[in-house]
Amino acid sequence: GAGVSQSPSNKVTEKGKDVELRCDPISGHTALYWYRQSLGQGLEFLIYFQGNSAPDKSGLPSDRFSAERTGGSVSTLTIQRTQQEDSAVYLCASSPRGQPQHFGDGTRLSIL
Amino acid sequence: AQTVTQSQPEMSVQEAETVTLSCTYDTSESDYYLFWYKQPPSRQMILVIRQEAYKQQNATENRFSVNFQKAAKSFSLKISDSQLGDAAMYFCASPRGGADGLTFGKGTHLIIQP
Numbered sequence: 001g002a003g004v005s006q007s008p009s010n011k012v013t014e015k016g017k018d019v020e021l022r023c024d025p026i027s028g029h030t031a032l033y034w035y036r037q038s039l040g041q042g043l044e045f046l047i048y049f050q051g052n053s054a055p056d057k058s059g060l061p062s063d064r065f066s067a068e069r070t071g072g073s074v075s076t077l078t079i080q081r082t083q084q085e086d087s088a089v090y091l092c093a094s095s096p097r098g099q100p101q102h103f104g105d106g107t108r109l110s111i112l
Numbered sequence: 113a114q115t116v117t118q119s120q121p122e123m124s125v126q127e128a129e130t131v132t133l134s135c136t137y138d139t140s141e142s143d144y145y146l147f148w149y150k151q152p153p154s155r156q157m158i159l160v161i162r163q164e165a166y167k168q169q170n171a172t173e174n175r176f177s178v179n180f181q182k183a184a185k186s187f188s189l190k191i192s193d194s195q196l197g198d199a200a201m202y203f204c205a206s207p208r209g210g211a212d213g214l215t216f217g218k219g220t221h222l223i224i225q226p
Contacts, residue, residue, distance in 0.1 A: 042116070
């Protein structure tokens with residue numbers, strides 16, 4: 001079956017612009033996660049959605065970052081007024097609750 | 113804050129040999145899972161193996177096995193009969209501490225010498 005799908009695969013934008021990153025999880029997976037992977041680093045947790053519960057936003061690095069998940073399925077991560085330090089690979093994962101996470105291929109974001 | 117430490121930034125092994133990647137973690141949970149993920153240049157994170165902390169028996173998946181020492185909070189990955197396709201970044205992950213989501217180490221870059 002289809003895995004976690006992320007788009008775009010690569011995004012280049014100018015400093016100060018807003019960007020939207022999309023994640024389409026595996027059908028039926030109630031949990032959805034966003035992580036950020038900076039160059040040469042491990043994954044940094046950003047935000048977690050579980051079903052209809054309020055999301056866990058404790059990993060968002062600043063108020064320029066936000067995310068939503070519509071209808072318990074597709075999620076969008078938005079970064080406003082992008083800065084060069086936002087350059088990274090943004091990975092999305094989904095899972096049935098309590099089960100291992102399945103990851104997408106990520107979006108490589110480059111801020112000029 | 114929960115931490116995961118992978119002390120080997122890079123490891124190199126001859127094809128067909130055995131290599132062990134180390135990982136230590138810090139968690140206050142009593143019942144949890146630990147994971148090793150593989151990330152090839154394609155960027156996708158692939159689950160290699162997971163260990164349930166309440167199980168004393170070390171997990172095994174074909175050529176991959178773990179040495180789990182709960183008291184020491186150590187969770188190493190052993191790869192037997194290394195193959196060229198095993199070349200990748202390997203990340204150890206533990207629970208995020210009272211919340212869903214994972215804390216990852218900084219990774220070990222595994223090189224397989226033909």
